[in-house]
Amino acid sequence: MFKKILVANRGEIACRVFRTAKAMGIGTVAVFSDADRDALHVTMADEAVHIGPSASAESYLVIDKIIDACKQTGADAVHPGYGFLSENKTFCEALDAAGIAFIGPGVVAIESMGDKITSKLIAEKAGVNTIPGYTDVVKDAEHAVEISNGIGYPVMLKASAGGGGKGMRVAWNEEECRDGFERATNEARSSFGDDRVFIEKFIQEPRHIEIQVMADSHGNAIYLGERECSIQRRHQKVIEEAPSPFLTPEVRKAMGEQAIALAKAVDYKSAGTVEFIADANMNFYFLEMNTRLQVEHPVTELVTGQDLVELMIRVAAGEKLPLTQDEVKLNGWAIETRVYAEDPFRNFMPSIGRLVRYSPPTGEGVRVDTGVYEGGEVSMFYDPMIAKLITYGKDREEATGRMVDALDAYYIRGVSHNISFLNALMMHPRFVAGKLTTNFIAEEYPDGFSPDLVPQDDPAICVIAAAVINKKFRDRCANISGQLPSHEYRPSNDWIVMTDNGEANFSVSVDTTVTPVIARTEGKEYLVDTDWKLGEPLFKATINGKPVCIQVDRDGWLFKMFHRGAEKEVYVVTPQTAELSQHMPIKEPPDLSKFLISPMPGLLVKLNVKVGDEVKAGEELAVIEAMKMENSLRAISDGVVKAVTAEAGDSLMVDQPIVEFE
Template structure:
């Protein structure tokens, strides 16, 4: 067995590997950059080695530094996690040369499956269903248009060395093909240093389903069921589940057997994932093979009962797989939500900063894989993932309900995050029914995410919680006034809860176990031990368990519940009446400014002072987390002032230029 494992990664995946290694009695080594000096994975490891500046190109991606860290600490094996060097054959060579075990597949599998063009050819030879397309390298934009016309729109342009949704564009016509080729090429150059692009038919109403395979060095290859990863945004997975609510057993077996055939074709060892796209008729086609552990591996672990990291370690140590295909069973249902530091109300732009408050949910069937802690920093240098929230249930409905409750209880402050959006997806009727495609988010939120779009099963919950919280505030004020002579007064118990322009009269009374609230001729019995200042209002309301995040604001209360974000004011009847006469103050007109929508790097400035621009014309490109974001003019105008230059690091809402 291996004695000491260095994890050539950071964040939650490094913590995840350390947890299994420690369970197995194996010593651990972390590596860290300047930005990660105080990161959780550094504290979890037995030893830690500093490997350079914050930029990954100067730290986590420098092969020589990782190898030297192994030699300095005596690590006899490296687990690469995912991303960074996990699918880099040169890294594999360097470890081999140093006599260090790579916990992953061999070089042949990494090289052949890491290139999407080569992998498709191998898959075809192995008898795996493949999507029609052009598997040679596309020369330029005109060549892309010519090929696409032959295949027939829509098409998908993909970076050959791509992954993680980077270097991918869907083109519905010739103009989108030209623009998509340029964007995909730029992202491929930035992310992978490889500009090769290929094109394939874009499957409409697609579902993204992947098969987890595991193979050892003794000729044994098995598949451990499937994961459905159809809920995606910009080709990045958002929610994953196992098993798929779509597949039948016969199709699952076909996909599994084809995946194992592909693994055998490249002498695969370790954990790997074969990704497929399936259409509405359950036809499925090969997309790619990821020669590493996947982000979404926990859902497979929960439904199979297997620790995939432990299996990877044992295979790397030369052991045989401890189970055969007949031993693999799928029990229950698992869901995973990717919690990101991003603002869903501003087109999901990345968010950075310190986690001022951070509390993970707990409970039956709840698992959190994270690499952060309260007071820690979310850096602009790396992926914005905060954590993976995973829930398990006896069936899909239970797994979904547990996920909804866990999201309600996940408390993050200091950075923007996507929890409201995740919960909005979970409670969406179409998601609950399992009617998924990779276009789900684009179809259901075509104009972006707005919490007002979230359908609440009982809108009154937020109203009665706001009323109860306000009553407790008033009762405390009344109690304090009783200690001041001449200022005694009893607390009122009749209020009007205002949400936007809607006014809802309520009556509130304290009870032995909480509150009684009368709203719209209905009684709400609230049993709770909530006290002022607690961020989570956890209660039983008419027998239903709820958890509402609540904050006191200058204007009232802000509540977060099941994907909705509600700003509520609780006023006396007279104040509510007078509020209808308040004048509306419109927000400042910022239309003459081009603002950076996120923290990021200004990689392109396409205009200069005095230049005339037309609506839709590209003005600048801001890069964040290796993704390019093109900023375009919303109307015709003339540039009056340019306040930024290419290469500037921008803050959110920082002015880039001003129009006349």
């Protein structure tokens, strides 16, 4: 067995590998860039080596620096995690030349499966179902149109060396095909240094289902069930679960056997994932094989009881797999949500900054894989993932319920995050019914996400909670000299709770002298049993016998409430104040229609206009790259450029002006 493992990665996956290595009694080594000097994975490791500047191209992607770190620390094996160098054959060859073991598959498997064109040809030869398409390299945009017309729209343009949703575009006509080819090649070149693109038929009403495989160097290979990964946004997975609510045992077996056939065709050794796309009739087709550990591997671990990282380490050390296919059992249900530093109310733009408050959920069946901590920073240099939240239950209903509760209790402040969106997805009737496709988000939220779209079992729950919290604050203030205005020294039991910018008002009476607290509104009585303390960010209570957990941020009479995917601003005021507020003028937001502003932090890679240019609605004005994804900014109306306040190569902040129009 290895004596010391270096993880050539960062964040939550580095922490994840370290946990298993430590449990196995193996020494651990972290590598870190300038931006990660104080990162959690650095503090978790037994040793840590600085490998360069913050940009990954100058640190985590530099093979020589990883090899040098191994030599400095005496690490005899490297686990690559995912991303960065995890599927880089040159890295594997360099490790082999240095006498250092690679905890992953061999070079042949990485090289053949890393190229989508080659992998599809191998899959076809191995008897694996494949999607109709053009498996050679597309020469240019016109060639792409010619091929697509032959296949029939819609088509998918995909980077040959791609992954993680980068270098992928769906085209429904010739114009989108030309534009998609340019975007896909640019993203592929930026992300992978390889701009080759191929085209295949786009399957409608698709489900994304993947099979986890594990193989050793003794000829043994098994599959460990499937993962349903259909909930995606821009080809990036958002929610994963195991098993799939869609597959029958017969289809699962057929998929698993084809996955094993492909693994054996490339002499696979280690953990890997064979991804399929399935249509509504359970016809399934090979997409790609990821020759590494997947982000969503925890759901497989929970339903199989296997530590995939441990299996990878043991296989890399030359051991045989400890179980056969007949011994693989699927028990219970697991769901994973990806918690990102992004703003779902601003088209999911990445958010960077310090985690001022960070309190992950705990409890039965709850697992949090993270690489951050309170006071740490989400950097602009890397993927904005904060954590993976995983819940387990005896069935899908229990796993879903635990996920909803865990998301309610996940308290993050300092950066924007997508927890409200995740909870809205979990509560959506279509998700609850298991009627999933990769188009789910686009179909259910065609105009973007808004908290108004989140159904609430009882909208009064947040109203009652705010009133009770307000009353507890007022009761305390009444006993402290000078904390309340003179006319409020005797705290009232009667309050007006204003929601939806004052459009909805609730008269609420609260009696905190009894246990449980009694609150009345709209002719209905609520019994609120809670031991909540003033200042706690989570209001945990039982309201009319039902447990609730509401995130609360208080600013005077204003309460920001977060519950079950909904976000509400609630004012709790006296009846007199509520009456006077009706006469207050509404402040109009500033007019930004004459500006092109950056919707996200990122790099301005292209600016297509200059002062004096006339632009037409729909014309591309600029391209911003954020997290290695290109985002095209287009004119919303005709106009003339008055001023340009940024130039290509600039790093932009959120809402930074780029162009001003006359």
